[in-house]
Amino acid sequence: MRNIALKLMYNGTAYHGWQVQKNDVTVCGTLERAIAMVCGGEAIHLTGCGRTDAGVHAECYVANFRTRSRIPVDRLPFAINTHTPEDIVVREALEVPEEFNAIGSCLKKEYTYRIYNSxxxxxxxxxxxxxxxxxxxxxxxxxxxxAFEGTHDFAAVRSVGTDVKSTVRTVYYCYVTRQSDLLELKVCANGFLYNMVRAITGTVLYAAEGKLTPEDIPLILERGDRTAAGPTVPPGGLYLTKLWYEDERLNG
Amino acid sequence: MRNIALKLMYNGTAYHGWQVQKNDVTVCGTLERAIAMVCGGEAIHLTGCGRTDAGVHAECYVANFRTRSRIPVDRLPFAINTHTPEDIVVREALEVPEEFNAIGSCLKKEYTYRIYNSxxxxxxxxxxxxxxxxxxxxxxxxxxxxAFEGTHDFAAVRSVGTDVKSTVRTVYYCYVTRQSDLLELKVCANGFLYNMVRAITGTVLYAAEGKLTPEDIPLILERGDRTAAGPTVPPGGLYLTKLWYEDERLNG
Structure with missing residues (x-):
């Protein structure tokens, strides 16, 4: 079986997130159907680099699948794109080693949260x-x-709902910049808990509103009390913006 | 009667253009209903600064209406915006002299056509x-x-379908710039014929494709032959981006 990695981009507005769900239209489900048509009707199982939520976008995304189809990789993007709606685009397809897995092989990711402040x-x-x-x-x-940078237990800034062994992650950077009316909060980490970036952003906004101070944040993380942190902000501002793999062809 | 000018912004994707049509959802019709609700149910007739087509956007737009309502102008934007969908936004409302007319008083306009070239x-x-x-x-x-700059008869780059006395207009500037994968063609004129910017863009692209040369353009304009110019490009790339009035408060 060949193992093929796809580099994607999608506007998540119309989708119930990445992950396949029984009765909802998802990015993964939409792509699996398109790939199956291109690969001669084989059942396709796509593994994504992360579970983006409903309404969350990806400026870059990597997913992989196994297939017996012999279609050349350089023909795959165009072939798949003819079967997907305009809000999902396959940018590139690459042959990867058998053991490659889009989520397990991912070293770190960057998310960007955008705020229109006008x-x-x-x-x-x-x-x-x-x-x-x-x-x-x-x-x-x-x-x-x-204040979120470093290796911490991030239980205070996640939503319950997924099972994880540990809530400790390393945040390599977390900063805010402004370009005219657009603010961007960028977070890079070796892994993200459910709703973590949206809860970090909500906490940063709480600080701006005087509901807590930047100095309170280490204590909030230490106590692991979700109610002490800020709210989970809406999904439409969130974008997956960078990925790092050992195979640098997949970085974007 | 008070005469009130509104400064607007809209994403035209969901609308059949600005101008009210019997069975279609238009920007003007949507706003007239919202303003009527705010102005105590009075029938509202809104005059726009130009007829943007289905799918065309406005980063700035001016429209005016007459009303007996005494609602203060600084409360109007918020009040109207609570009755309009998110893709139409009233940014400001101003009291203007009785003789002001959004289209008749407009001195010049700038349209921008955006091309994603990747x-x-x-x-x-x-x-x-x-x-x-x-x-x-x-x-x-x-x-x-x-080659489109200057005072010319622009009959070669318009679509038939509207009655105009003259097809002569003055184009103050018409140029192309690039920022990474995004090309912008900007045209400023004292008036625009139906589909003029989209036909100018199509003609410029025809030149890029070797189907005509920049040197052919004066002759095409002189002959007024629509079939010699390029095609009308799609509406989604077109934005009304600047307006000039004697009353500088209305410029955007």
Missing amino acids: RIKNPFYVNRAYFYPKHLDEEFLNRAAR | RIKNPFYVNRAYFYPKHLDEEFLNRAAR
């Missing part, structure tokens, strides 16, 4: 950025974001 | 930019675009 809504950011009308000071937000 | 589609530009996979040389496109 007095008036912008119709071009609907489902693309979180609208926050009160002015935010990016220096202050950045100070709160930096 | 080998692979980008799901975040669906309905937002025209996807053109073959590499385009922006220097060459710019040379073709510049």
